Amino acid sequence: MPELPEVEVIRQFLDKKIVGQTISKIDILTPKSFIGNPKQAKRVEGQKIIGTSRIGKQLSLILENNLILLFHLKMTGQIIYLPPLSRGGPERGGVLKSTRLIFKLKETGFIFFNDQRKFGWVRIFTPSELVESQSNLGPDIFSSEFTPSYLYRQLRSTSRPVKTVLLDQSKFAGIGNIYANDALFLSGIHPQIPASKIPRSQTQKLHRHLLSIMHQSVVAGGSTAKDRGYLKPDGSTGSNQSHFRVYQQTGEPCLKCKTPIKYIKVGGRGTFYCPKCQRL
DNA sequence: CCGATCCTGATA
């Protein structure tokens, strides 16, 4: 599942490879995956891509006419770039059963939006519409607003389980299940502890670990977990999954104390932790 | 606050 680091890896790739190119045509194969009237899509045809940006898990392509093409990959969304003249079977990034939208680039290949489970979407915004739609997002984890004291204030303000709070995009944009689990483990915080009970010293650790594991993941090209929901735009897998500390490690020995990692549900989501290193 | 919902493929 693409979280902040995976979306950032995709953004950096697209920034390098497709900024400056022009979208000549959009094919909407699955109407559900394009929010809005399909005729709207014409508004971006013929437009040059002049930049990229990202807030949390949302990826934007900024167009010459100021419109913004926004992608939300949700669980199984993929953005695959097929360069010109490449001979590609499906494994190379051609049209798949899960292909929902195809962006034809003027003489320079294609971008495929694939999404097996159809939770993700693409939408066109004007700048003011985009600001409005993102007004309910908290600060991005990589932004300067995400400080130790911001984290402390947000956690202090609620007694919900800390893991549930970390996943709340209106407080922090970009954290998903993988990095919430691993950051809590590294910080020695039990995922079910009421957020308000965490002392400031521990929230500082949590802040540091959240940033470091997410940066580390970007360097590793993101996490392609067992489900293989995430791929880099060139169709290759990321390698951060080899750094998972507790995520999907049920029964494996804790890296610190060898106690078997436990699996529980918190707020309806799968949660992994070490029962010895992370106490309530 | 919790649970249901969306959706499909992998798994038990």
Place this chain on the structure above:
DNA sequence: TATCAGGATCGG
């Protein structure tokens, strides 16, 4: 063949 996976939203 039923269950599970979970980001975000919505209803109770």
